[in-house]
Amino acid sequence: MNIPLLHRLREAGGDFIEVPGLGPDLDELQAFGFAIERHPLLGAAYRGPAARLCPDQVEWELGTVVVGRRVAVWNRVGSTNDLAAKAAASLANDGLVILAEEQTAGRGSRGRTWTAPPGSSLLMSVLLFPPPGLQDPAWLTALAAVAVAEVVARAGGGRLDARIKWPNDVRVDGRKVAGILVERGRGTVLGIGLNVNLDVDQFPGPLRQSATSLRGLLGRPLDRSELARDLIRSLDSHYVHALASGPDPLGGRYNGLSEHVGREVDVETATGTVGGRLRELDLRRGLTLGSGDGETRAVAIGDVASIANRPPSGPGG
Numbered sequence: 001m002n003i004p005l006l007h008r009l010r011e012a013g014g015d016f017i018e019v020p021g022l023g024p025d026l027d028e029l030q031a032f033g034f035a036i037e038r039h040p041l042l043g044a045a046y047r048g049p050a051a052r053l054c055p056d057q058v059e060w061e062l063g064t065v066v067v068g069r070r071v072a073v074w075n076r077v078g079s080t081n082d083l084a085a086k087a088a089a090s091l092a093n094d095g096l097v098i099l100a101e102e103q104t105a106g107r108g109s110r111g112r113t114w115t116a117p118p119g120s121s122l123l124m125s126v127l128l129f130p131p132p133g134l135q136d137p138a139w140l141t142a143l144a145a146v147a148v149a150e151v152v153a154r155a156g157g158g159r160l161d162a163r164i165k166w167p168n169d170v171r172v173d174g175r176k177v178a179g180i181l182v183e184r185g186r187g188t189v190l191g192i193g194l195n196v197n198l199d200v201d202q203f204p205g206p207l208r209q210s211a212t213s214l215r216g217l218l219g220r221p222l223d224r225s226e227l228a229r230d231l232i233r234s235l236d237s238h239y240v241h242a243l244a245s246g247p248d249p250l251g252g253r254y255n256g257l258s259e260h261v262g263r264e265v266d267v268e269t270a271t272g273t274v275g276g277r278l279r280e281l282d283l284r285r286g287l288t289l290g291s292g293d294g295e296t297r298a299v300a301i302g303d304v305a306s307i308a309n310r311p312p313s314g315p316g317g
């Protein structure tokens with residue numbers, strides 16, 4: 001497929017461009033599903049993305065170092081995480097990205113299922129073989145969460161305040177737009193589900209209050225292939241940076257995107273609940289909580305079961 005032509009059309013922002021001799025290439029793009037208007041004198045104009053994921057568009061000039069070295073797009077799978085885990089039999093699959101239009105056995109965290117109407121969302125798994133210093137699943141979850149939050153913010157063009165809710169949710173205005181499931185076997189699989197082109201009433205009943213999608217937030221459908229491309233690039237850039245500089249630099253970015261840092265929180269641990277203002281969330285060492293009397297308290301990262309923001313207290317409360 002002529003993806004450079006597709007990009008020229010997209011970049012013209014809906015204006016007609018001249019496309020002499022490229023009729024067959026336009027036919028092919030239209031046959032795939034891209035909406036293109038043609039005019040005998042003016043040429044062609046981009047009118048919208050294909051409904052299905054376009055592997056060529058995802059991979060075109062991707063320019064990544066590890067994540068996305070290989071990209072596979074499936075129509076229907078059980079779970080993309082399972083496919084990525086199978087691919088771990090070969091070290092040559094380091095950085096493999098698996099995308100699917102539909103999952104029949106999508107997994108969420110804590111044994112839950114993850115469902116999305118076919119063709120509506122980004123269902124992505126990335127296989128990595130991280131070096132010893134980067135193998136901690138909590139850190140890899142944080143890496144994926146940072147990348148997803150950045151992509152959501154960019155997709156919103158400044159309109160969406162994407163925040164990370166510990167440990168694996170990305171939320172906008174307190175509603176979950178994406179979840180992350182990191183699973184370790186021979187390699188490590190980063191599974192990401194991002195709600196894109198679905199309406200709130202397409203969520204299962206209990207999620208209608210707590211979940212949202214990019215289309216729901218922005219009021220327009222989004223190009224999932226471009227989102228996938230942006231997400232792969234974002235994941236790669238944080239991962240490659242960590243390969244060179246270690247896991248710690250991610251912490252600053254994570255804290256800046258956290259829904260909890262700087263807020264009054266309740267931290268649930270195996271031995272009870274600890275409250276205070278969350279000063280810092282160190283992804284390797286743990287939480288630093290401040291109390292009203294100026295004391296600080298540390299909670300080791302492995303002891304954190306959940307973090308909940310306290311509702312802001314009203315006047316006099």
Ligand code: BTN
Nearest residue numbers: 079106107108109179180191193
């Ligand atoms: C969560 O519960 O928040 C985590 C959801 C993770 C869902 C994604 S979708 C792609 C990948 N494949 C799966 O089976 N699960 C993850």
